Amino acid sequence: MIRTFGTTLRCESCVAKIKPIFDAEPSVHHWSVDTNAPEKPITVHGENVSSDLVNRLLEKAGYRVTREITTTPPVEPSAEPAEKQSYFPLLLILAYLLGVVGIVEYANGSFNWERSMRHFMSGFFLVFSFFKLLNVTAFADAYMTYDVVAKRLRAYGFIYPFIELGLGIAYLANFNPLVINLVTLVVMGVSSIGVIESLLNKRKIRCACLGTVFNLPMSVVTLVEDALMVLMAAAMLLMGTNHLGY
Numbered sequence: 001m002i003r004t005f006g007t008t009l010r011c012e013s014c015v016a017k018i019k020p021i022f023d024a025e026p027s028v029h030h031w032s033v034d035t036n037a038p039e040k041p042i043t044v045h046g047e048n049v050s051s052d053l054v055n056r057l058l059e060k061a062g063y064r065v066t067r068e069i070t071t072t073p074p075v076e077p078s079a080e081p082a083e084k085q086s087y088f089p090l091l092l093i094l095a096y097l098l099g100v101v102g103i104v105e106y107a108n109g110s111f112n113w114e115r116s117m118r119h120f121m122s123g124f125f126l127v128f129s130f131f132k133l134l135n136v137t138a139f140a141d142a143y144m145t146y147d148v149v150a151k152r153l154r155a156y157g158f159i160y161p162f163i164e165l166g167l168g169i170a171y172l173a174n175f176n177p178l179v180i181n182l183v184t185l186v187v188m189g190v191s192s193i194g195v196i197e198s199l200l201n202k203r204k205i206r207c208a209c210l211g212t213v214f215n216l217p218m219s220v221v222t223l224v225e226d227a228l229m230v231l232m233a234a235a236m237l238l239m240g241t242n243h244l245g246y
Contacts (some may be wrong), residue, residue, distance in 0.1 A: 002045050003063045003068065004041050006040070006069055007040050007041065007058060007066060010035075014063065015033045015035065015135065017138075020139075020142040021057050027046045027047045027048060027053065028046040029047070031044045039067075042054065042058075052192040060144075089224075091129055093210075097123040097127070100119070113235075121167075121168075121184070122169075128209060128210065129161045129165040133161045134213055135213075137158075139160075139161065140158050140160075141157070146194045146198045147194040148193050149194075167184055170175075177236060180235075181237045188226050188230045192223060192230065199223060
C-alpha cells in the first residue's frame, strides 16, 4: 500500500527529526519526503498505511498531516535500498573494549576480575554514550519506541546518554563503587524490561544502544548486552561486600 500526504514539514532538518520515528515503525516499509514540493508531501509504503497512523507518527516530532494527496499513484516508484542491518559495529566495539581491558591487565602484571570489569564497564558506558550524544534528539525519538520509562517521559531519552556518560566517568575514576554499581543495576535492569517486551511482542524495530548512527536490529543480542552490565554490577557489589567482611 502506498499513500501520500501533505504535511507541515518545512525542511531537511524536519525530515531528520521524523526519520528515527518512521524507521522504527514496523508497518512502514519505506517512506520519503519531497521537501521541494509546496506541501512537503510524505509518501509512505507499508501495511495498512492510514492517515491516522502517519499523523500519529508525525505528531511525535511536532508535525501533522494536512491532507491526503493521492492514494493510488499510477506507477509505484522504485523503493530505495533499505539500510542494511548489522551487528558488526557492536561486535567491533566489544572487541576493542576487551582488547583494552586485556592490555591494562597485562600492564599491571596480573589479572584482577574486579579491576577488569570496572574498566570494561567504564569503556562500555563512555563509548555507548558518545554515539548517543552525536544526535540526542534522534536517540530520544528512537528510544521512546521501546523503553518503558522513555515511553512515558520523553525527557528521559535526552537524559539517558548523560547518565551513561556519568557512569563511565565514575567507573574510570573508581568513584563510590557501591552507589555506582547500584545505579547501574537499576538503570540497566529497567532498560532490559523494554527490550524483553519488544522481543516477546516480536517487534521489528531499531536498537538505539548506539544511537541512530548504525542500524542495529533489536534482538536477543541487545538483551544480552543489558543483562551483562546488570550481572557485572551485581558481581562487583558482591565483591565489595566481601571486601567489607559482610
